[in-house]
Amino acid sequence: MFNLENVQALVRMAYLPHASDAFGEQGTRAITALLDAVKLIYQRYPPESLRGTLTVVVGMNTTPATPMIAAWGGPTTFQRYEELGNALAVAAVGAHCLIELMQDGTFRFLQLETDIDLQAAAADALIYRYNDGVDRILAKHHDDYVQKVSPILASNFANATLSSLKEALSHYSKFALETKCRILADVWEGGADGPRLVLVNRPESIMRDSLIQALQLVLRDANVRPEHNTDETKPVDVRVEWFASGAAALIEVKWLGRSTARSRNPTTQPTYTDYGPPRAQEGASQLADYLDREVRHSSSTMTRGYLVVFDARRRNVQGAADPLVEADAMHFANDVLLYCPDYAQSRDDFAPPVRFFLNPRKSHFATA
Amino acid sequence: MTSPADIVPEAYFDAAAIMVDAPASIVPMTVIEAHLYAYLGCILGLFKGQAIGDWGYAFAVTSEGFPFSVQFETARSVIVARGLINEDGQGMMSARRDELVAEIDSLLTLGSWADRRLWLHAATQCALALPVGSIRNAIGQTPGLGASVRLGQRRHLLQTDDVELLYEEYGIVSSVLGADVKDLLSPAVIWLSARILRMEDAPVV
Numbered sequence: 016m017f018n019l020e021n022v023q024a025l026v027r028m029a030y031l032p033h034a035s036d037a038f039g040e041q042g043t044r045a046i047t048a049l050l051d052a053v054k055l056i057y058q059r060y061p062p063e064s065l066r067g068t069l070t071v072v073v074g075m076n077t078t079p080a081t082p083m084i085a086a087w088g089g090p091t092t093f094q095r096y097e098e099l100g101n102a103l104a105v106a107a108v109g110a111h112c113l114i115e116l117m118q119d120g121t122f123r124f125l126q127l128e129t130d131i132d133l134q135a136a137a138a139d140a141l142i143y144r145y146n147d148g149v150d151r152i153l154a155k156h157h158d159d160y161v162q163k164v165s166p167i168l169a170s171n172f173a174n175a176t177l178s179s180l181k182e183a184l185s186h187y188s189k190f191a192l193e194t195k196c197r198i199l200a201d202v203w204e205g206g207a208d209g210p211r212l213v214l215v216n217r218p219e220s221i222m223r224d225s226l227i228q229a230l231q232l233v234l235r236d237a238n239v240r241p242e243h244n245t246d247e248t249k250p251v252d253v254r255v256e257w258f259a260s261g262a263a264a265l266i267e268v269k270w271l272g273r274s275t276a277r278s279r280n281p282t283t284q285p286t287y288t289d290y291g292p293p294r295a296q297e298g299a300s301q302l303a304d305y306l307d308r309e310v311r312h313s314s315s316t317m318t319r320g321y322l323v324v325f326d327a328r329r330r331n332v333q334g335a336a337d338p339l340v341e342a343d344a345m346h347f348a349n350d351v352l353l354y355c356p357d358y359a360q361s362r363d364d365f366a367p368p369v370r371f372f373l374n375p376r377k378s379h380f381a382t383a
Numbered sequence: 384m385t386s387p388a389d390i391v392p393e394a395y396f397d398a399a400a401i402m403v404d405a406p407a408s409i410v411p412m413t414v415i416e417a418h419l420y421a422y423l424g425c426i427l428g429l430f431k432g433q434a435i436g437d438w439g440y441a442f443a444v445t446s447e448g449f450p451f452s453v454q455f456e457t458a459r460s461v462i463v464a465r466g467l468i469n470e471d472g473q474g475m476m477s478a479r480r481d482e483l484v485a486e487i488d489s490l491l492t493l494g495s496w497a498d499r500r501l502w503l504h505a506a507t508q509c510a511l512a513l514p515v516g517s518i519r520n521a522i523g524q525t526p527g528l529g530a531s532v533r534l535g536q537r538r539h540l541l542q543t544d545d546v547e548l549l550y551e552e553y554g555i556v557s558s559v560l561g562a563d564v565k566d567l568l569s570p571a572v573i574w575l576s577a578r579i580l581r582m583e584d585a586p587v588v
Contacts, residue, residue, distance in 0.1 A: 017555050021580045022573065026559045031512070031569040043566060047406065050511035054408035164517045164579050174514035178473075232516040236415045238448035256447040258415045 030152035030159040034141055037154035038075055045073045045141045046152075050172060052116050053143050057173035059100025062145050067110040068130065069103070071143040074115060082123040083140055084115045087131055090123035099124060134158065145170055166190065166197050167229045176235045180255060180264050180321065184369050187229045191325065191371040199225040202325075202373075204275055204335035210379035212344070213287070213335035214274035214327055222325050223252045223268050230255065251305055251320075262317045264366075265309065269298035272327030272373075275335070285334060295324045295352050295368065303358045303365060322368040324352065329375065338381035348372055393439025393499070394458035396490050397421050400500045402468055402478040403487055405507040409515070411475035415449050417459060418442075419519055420510075422450040422540065424503035426522065427571055430553045431502065435541050442540040444531055448523060450540060462486075505567040512572045513579070521578035552577070 034046035053071055062069070074083035084090050090113075093099055099114060102124050106112050111130045115123040136142060137153035144151040150161035150170050161171050167190045168174055177183045190196050200207035202218045202225075215221075223241060230239040236258045242251045242265075253266035271294055276286040302320045309318050329339055330346035350372075358365035401420050405412065412420075422442050429435060440454035463470050467483045470476050491497065509518055531538035541549075556574045564570065 017552055017577045017581060019555065019559070022555055022559045022577050025573045025576050025580075029560070029569060029573060031572055032560065032564045032566070035564075035566065035569075047508055047511060047568070051406040051408045054406075054511060058408065162576070162580075164513060164576070168514065171513065172511075174516065176515070231520050232514055234516065236413050236449075240448065258445070258447055258449050 025162065028159040028162060030154070030157070030161065033157035033159060034152070034154045037157055038141065041075060042141060042154060045075070046154075048116060049073050049141055049143055049152075052114075053170075053172045055096045056099055056103075056114070057170065059096050060103040061169065062148075062173045063169040065103065065112075065145065066106060066108045067112060069112050069114070069143075069145040070131070070133070071114045071116065072136065073141045075139050075141070077115070077117070077140075079117045079119045079121060082115050082117065083136070084113045084123055084125050087113065087127060088125050090115070090125045093122040093124055094120075098122075102126075165228060165232050166195050167232065175233045177233050178235050180230075180234065180237075180319075181366070183230055183233050184321070184323065186233055187226060188369070188371050190229065191225075192374050194373060196225045196229065198228060202327075209376065210336065210338060211327075211373065211375045212273075212329050212332055212337070212339060212379075214270065214272055216275045216277045218270055218274055218325075219252070219268055222270060226266070226268065226323065227253055251302065260317075262319075264319050264321055265302065265305065266321045266323055267298050267302040267305075268323050268325070269294055270325040270327060271295060272329065273332050291328070292352055295322070295370075296354055298322050298324070299354050299358055299365075299368060300356075303362070306362075306364055319364050319366055320358075321366045324368060324370045325373060326350070326352075326370050327373045338379055339375070340382070341377070341380045344375040344380060348374070390458050390461055391440045391454040392490075392494060393496070394421075394452065394454040395461065396487075396494065396496050397424065397499065397503055398455060398459040398462050399467065399483055399487050399490065400496075400503050401507060402462075402476065403480065403483045404500065404504045405478075406511055409507060409510045411471070411477040414456075414459070414470075414474055414476065415451070416515060417476065418449065418451050418455060419515070419522075420503065420506045421452060421455050423506035423509065423518065423522060423571075424499065425541070426549060427502040427505050427567055428499060429541070429546065429549060430570070430574075431498070431567065433498070433502075435546060444523070444538050444540055446537055449519075450522070501567065505571055508568050509571055509575060512568075513575055517579050518575055521575045 031046055034042040049071060072083060077083045082090055099122055103112060106126055111127040113125040133142060133144060133153055137155055142153040148169055152159050152161060164171055175186055177186060191199060194200055194207040198221060202214055202221045203209055203211050204213045204215055227239050227241055238256045240254055242254050251265040252268040255264040271290050274288045276288045299322050302322050306320045326347060328347040330343040331339060352370055359367040401417055425438050440452050442450050442452045445451045462468050467479055467486055468476050469479060553574055556570050560570055
């Protein structure tokens with residue numbers, strides 16, 4: 016059943032009814048037009064590439080001859096979304112870009128050095144604002160922050176829909192690098208805002224859940240679900256199946272680095288589990304073995320194995336709160352894991368292994 | 384070969400309406416996304432008092448975990464074959480707008496389908512507020528469905544226990560949102576968002 020507090024929080028920031036409340040039937044129509052336009056803009060120029068803010072407005076009492084944003088400068092008229100994308104691509108660093116949707120389907124575009132007063136502008140307009148990963152929608156006195164459905168999205172209105180698992184894993188690697196995923200944040204002793212040197216005890220299920228959530232969101236027409244590893248003969252962590260194609264992927268998750276170990280006889284001294292490259296090789300061999308058995312038992316006609324390695328290795332690591340100099344903390348950042356045997360070379364159903372290096376927090380580096 | 388007698392009229396109307404009314408930003412869409420919107424439209428109709436038995440066709444979950452209707456798929460294929468929807472080599476569909484609008488106008492003279500058009504339109508508009516991947520996961524999270532997907536089994540959707548759960552959830556959303564909200568999109572997006580948040584709170588199983 017639903018968490019009532021969650022529902023109440025969603026309703027407090029519910030921009031859809033707020034648009035109607037502010038501007039009546041016109042607001043109800045305008046909000047879907049606004050969201051559709053924002054999504055179409057982001058399909059031409061993604062929010063993570065913006066170098067400043069983006070504001071998209073629908074004026075309630077404007078005409079193509081009297082655009083609202085003319086109050087802040089002389090806007091350029093565009094006819095197509097491609098033109099808007101090009102304009103955003105060449106906008107100056109730190110620029111405040113304004114786009115107004117007109118009733119005749121055209122756009123007005125303006126680039127400003129100083130920001131506008133959003134609340135004042137919202138008195139007579141429905142306004143979407145993007146600034147540094149935060150979506151807001153304003154309508155009269157309503158100022159709603161849009162709750163993100165996933166931290167791997169820069170904006171709820173800009174979702175990558177990818178067909179290939181390789182692309183999706185590459186997409187995810189950018190978020191894993193700085194532990195931007197809320198689920199993955201729990202993987203660190205001291206949290207994602209701590210030094211990020213030592214992993215928590217048994218971190219693999221957290222990594223798996225983070226990866227599953229990300230793949231569920233970005234993979235098109237694919238079902239992503241965890242596998243239950245009941246014993247060593249079934250090591251695979253994630254199964255991906257594409258609709259009606261017979262294609263499937265099996266993902267094995269391994270981690271490298273140091274994690275806190277939970278001793279059966281608790282002592283005051285922490286103990287650790289350390290994994291290096293042999294752990295990745297072990298995962299590769301387990302996956303290859305499992306793929307052999309999958310061929311015999313699965314109805315899937317095209318199953319491919321993926322080894323995913325979360326790499327949290329630090330040179331000379333001690334405890335979770337013992338700072339390291341940058342050279343040690345980043346020593347493995349660009350390391351290449353070598354596999355022998357290299358199944359990706361010797362068999363068609365084994366994809367090249369993927370390594371996600373997890374960065375330490377730079378602000379916690381020790382001074383040499 | 385599909386004969387006219389094999390086509391469920393409601394499914395034919397729905398396949399046409401989804402493609403013609405979908406917001407520009409969510410087309411072209413895939414076949415399985417069209418099934419998803421049809422299924423979500425059916426749930427939104429349920430929220431507005433439409434009996435499941437009166438929807439005209441049934442949904443099941445495929446062994447890969449997708450909501451799917453055989454009758455909807457038959458109807459969709461006929462519309463593609465008639466050239467009203469273009470489908471490219473990657474299975475991405477887009478409407479031939481003028482022809483499909485004329486078809487919808489003609490269909491509306493044959494049946495009382497104005498309400499279901501609103502529900503289906505709201506279903507596609509949900510994808511303006513939420514990524515389609517999160518919508519699919521949100522509506523796939525019913526207890527019986529989750530178990531079937533894990534076991535790779537097909538299962539009929541909207542069975543009695545599913546419907547009771549949906550009513551309970553929608554009741555909570557409606558009570559918090561208040562009686563002043565008349566549109567269908569607002570409660571639909573909050574209901575889906577609440578399901579997404581619940582998934583984030585719960586461990587992945």
